[in-house]
Amino acid sequence: MRIGLFTDTYPPYINGVSTSVLMLKQGLEKLGHEVYVVTVNSEDFHYKKEDNVLMIPGVPIGVLDFRMTSLYPLRAQKIIKKWNLDVIHTHTEFGVGSFARLIAKQYNIPLVHTYHTMYEEYIYYITKGYFDGASKKLVEYLTLFLCDKTVEELIVPTKKTYDLFKEKYKVKRDVHIIPSGIDVTRFYTENIDKRAIIQLKKELNIKKDDFIILYVGRIAKEKNIDFLIDNLKEIIKKIPNAHMVIVGDGPDANNLALLAHKNKLDKHVTFTGKVPWEEVPKYYQLADVFVTASTTETQGLTVIEAMAAEKPVVAIRDESFELVMTDKQDGLFFENEKDYQELIIKLYKDKEYSKMIAKQARITANAYNPIVYAKRVLKVYEKVINKDTNIFKKVFHDVKNSFIKSGDIK
Secondary structure (H helix, E strand, O other), X not given: OXXXXXXXXXXXXXXXXHHHHHHHHHHHHHOOOEEEEEEEEOOOOEEEOOOOEEEEEOEEOOOOOOEEOOOOOHXXXXXXXXXXXXXXXXXXXXXXXXXXXXXXXXXXXOEEEEOOOOHHHHOHHHHOOOOHHHHHHHHHHHHHHHHHHOOOEEEEOXXXXXXXXXXXXXXXXXXXXXXXXXXXXXXXXXXXXXXXXHHHXXXXXXXXXXXXXXEEOOOOHHHOHHHHHHHHHHHHHHOOOEEXXXXXXXXXXHHXXXXXXXXXXXXXXXXXXXXXXXHHHHHHHHOOEEEEOOOOOOOOHHHHHHHHOOOOEEEEOOHHHHOOOOEOOOEEEEOOHHHHHHHHHHHHHOHHHHHHXXXXXXXXXXXXXXXXXXXHHHHHHHHHHHOOOOHHHHHHHHHHHHHHHHOOOO
16 A cells, blocks of 8 residues: 655654654554655755655744645645555644645545644644634634545544544544554663663763653643642652753743742753654653653653653543553552652652552553554555445555555555
């Protein structure tokens, strides 16, 4: 099968969507399919034919990670036409996603879409607190139009997102729940050079006996990182050597640095800024505990990464995380400040308990395999291709795929 993945974000840019798309590409390729990626960058038009990645220039618009491209870049269209795609899978509603819809319609290619972002949680980036009610109605309208009316099959990563469409938006269509995959092996402790961890600690001015509380992800208001910083002040009273490392970048980085300074936590908080994708696993190995207070995740891939790195996770009780972790078995949930502080202190004092949680966490994380992810998505592709009403097109797909499997054509 020849598959086109259209996304506004892709490595080396790091976030949950880029990781999800990369894992899907790798999983599909391991299963013998030919996968092409269309994405956006800030540089010139670029097509890496060796790995089938087409990058279209785009300009950041200041809302999440969206970049604006021309609606129908002709240079890209000419390359995509030659790919002779069997199916298009979009991972963004706007930007490249709009381009994908035009391509799908022009060449009669089935269109599958994955909804990754709960847009209602991000309204303030545009409204700054004004007209929130009207804006949420507009978001609902756009979401229904782009994810229900313009695609043939819809995928969501969690039941939380499924409930948004089925219970709130009342959509009648099928909605497939398929959690994103992760290459968990790259986070395994035994796959990380111990000397690199020692060097990293030196670079970050972290002492050998510091108790490291780690956050990895986008540095933005909706991630509730201020909660983590505010509570660090109380935690230090019981754990004087506690040190928080915040990995990532985003629009709230300066505000959070000011908050840490205001709380006199400069010596206890390190902001690393943006970290290259291939370097991220080293940062998990710094940690004694991974934490998150975000309630806006659709899946929470960084939680799975931390679990794969064999680190205990302390997460706010949220449906997205409850689908990944089981409380007091392979992770720990908190509901308020008191819970959070007590859990961090317990993990610090009870090393055996911490190891028990971490060991089970790695076992749980192993279920999020890119191959499993790709196989489940393939079933959706097959469904959308097989429901084509043109019998001759169905036969063409079947014959072409049989030749691809035999190695006679590519």
